[in-house]
Amino acid sequence: MAKLVTAVIKPFKLEDVKGALSALGIAGLTVSEVQGYGRQKGHTEVYRGAEYQVDFVPKVRIEVLVDDIDAAKVVDSLVAAARTGKIGDGKVWVTSVDEVIRVRTGERGLDAL
Amino acid sequence: MAKLVTAVIKPFKLEDVKGALSALGIAGLTVSEVQGYGRQKGHTEVYRGAEYQVDFVPKVRIEVLVDDIDAAKVVDSLVAAARTGKIGDGKVWVTSVDEVIRVRTGERGLDAL
Amino acid sequence: MAKLVTAVIKPFKLEDVKGALSALGIAGLTVSEVQGYGRQKGHTEVYRGAEYQVDFVPKVRIEVLVDDIDAAKVVDSLVAAARTGKIGDGKVWVTSVDEVIRVRTGERGLDAL
Numbered sequence A, B, C: 001m002a003k004l005v006t007a008v009i010k011p012f013k014l015e016d017v018k019g020a021l022s023a024l025g026i027a028g029l030t031v032s033e034v035q036g037y038g039r040q041k042g043h044t045e046v047y048r049g050a051e052y053q054v055d056f057v058p059k060v061r062i063e064v065l066v067d068d069i070d071a072a073k074v075v076d077s078l079v080a081a082a083r084t085g086k087i088g089d090g091k092v093w094v095t096s097v098d099e100v101i102r103v104r105t106g107e108r109g110l111d112a113l
């Protein structure tokens, strides 16, 4: 069935990630603004040229529902597009989805993607 | 056990969805503001009377924890309430939850809903 | 593998929860602003000294990816830190994660946490 790929990335990398997913033919995406920290909590992380001493750094959270079969290449592509090589590049995780429904048509399962 | 029903819908449909869930006796709900696109990325979608040429359209993300047994009717009811018949109506997905805890009482499982 | 612990709590309890998780050596955290209601929808709930008659009360949503083995103690500790004993203290749920990737290094699985 479908997988849900969730990614928390640097906000300025959203355009690159969108492009990478489009190139794979991914039809949809949901984005929200979040804040977070990883292993370097308490250390500085650079955001928009400013150093953040604070714990929470602004990030973008992305959710993409994909066909099970495409999950691995979506993840690889997303991770490559989001990477800068500097700390704070982000985290991606994959979960299993029991059911998907497209509201307008009522389609279910992979047809609903 | 419990299921998590997540829906990304048109913001003006939130009240209808809330009503539909209340009518089913659903006790709680979590809502956040997101942006997204579906299959018509790059085409226009109407939001508050304005046409969006942009990729990202404002949506509302809803999360509802429900008893496994109620999941199907919650989904049907939510989908019906969110539908306008126009593109961009939204996506709903269901995932399995291992454990739920009600913070105030420490109750677990279905009692925690 | 990994579990995802999601919590919707009172915003002023975020610092306590962060402290409790740090004390357990939890490396990262993602936070977003949400609104919600639980079982007392339509009744009042106090937020920043004001009584909310409205349905939606501002909450903070926390996501923590943890090693399976640590999930139970993370939940207990988070719940204890978030509790005030008053209504609206929040909900915590645990889901299973198929895969985690650390974007900068490409590490996978528990190494990625």
Ligand SMILES: Nc1ncnc2c1ncn2[C@@H]1O[C@H](COP(=O)(O)OP(=O)(O)OP(=O)(O)O)[C@@H](O)[C@H]1O
Pocket (backbone or CB within 6 Å): A008, A009, A035, A036, A037, A038, A039, A040, A057, A059, A086, A087, A088, A089, A090, A091, C027, C028, C029, C030, C031, C063, C064, C065, C066, C102, C103, C104, C105, C112, C113
């Ligand atoms: N364990 C976690 N649980 C939930 N969210 C996390 C976790 N770790 C990181 N995040 C989220 O991902 C964002 C980016 O994390 P980050 O890339 O700093 O991870 P990291 O493991 O510290 O890797 P790096 O060493 O490359 O910085 C954080 O700001 C946070 O929002």
Ligand SMILES: Nc1ncnc2c1ncn2[C@@H]1O[C@H](COP(=O)(O)OP(=O)(O)OP(=O)(O)O)[C@@H](O)[C@H]1O
Pocket (backbone or CB within 6 Å): A027, A028, A029, A030, A031, A063, A064, A065, A066, A102, A103, A104, A105, A112, A113, B008, B009, B035, B036, B037, B038, B039, B040, B057, B059, B086, B087, B088, B089, B090, B091
């Ligand atoms: N594959 C997806 N992954 C994650 N979120 C999605 C996905 N597809 C759609 N969404 C979210 O749902 C919202 C509404 O999607 P939308 O209803 O446009 O889907 P659609 O498949 O294009 O259906 P329609 O043809 O009726 O417009 C999007 O703005 C986005 O936030």
Ligand SMILES: Nc1ncnc2c1ncn2[C@@H]1O[C@H](COP(=O)(O)OP(=O)(O)OP(=O)(O)O)[C@@H](O)[C@H]1O
Pocket (backbone or CB within 6 Å): B027, B028, B029, B030, B031, B063, B064, B065, B066, B102, B103, B104, B105, B112, B113, C008, C009, C035, C036, C037, C038, C039, C040, C057, C059, C086, C087, C088, C089, C090, C091
């Ligand atoms: N069934 C649910 N599904 C999704 N989110 C929920 C659900 N129930 C509660 N929440 C979220 O958790 C927040 C806090 O819920 P709350 O603590 O009021 O739950 P409760 O069961 O009413 O417990 P209490 O009696 O202690 O108030 C809500 O504002 C909402 O965001």
Ligand SMILES: [Mg+2]
Pocket (backbone or CB within 6 Å): A037, A038, A039, A040, A087, A088, A089
């Ligand atoms: Mg880091």
Ligand SMILES: [Mg+2]
Pocket (backbone or CB within 6 Å): B037, B038, B039, B040, B087, B088, B089
């Ligand atoms: Mg669409």
Ligand SMILES: [Mg+2]
Pocket (backbone or CB within 6 Å): C037, C038, C039, C040, C041, C087, C088, C089
């Ligand atoms: Mg309540």
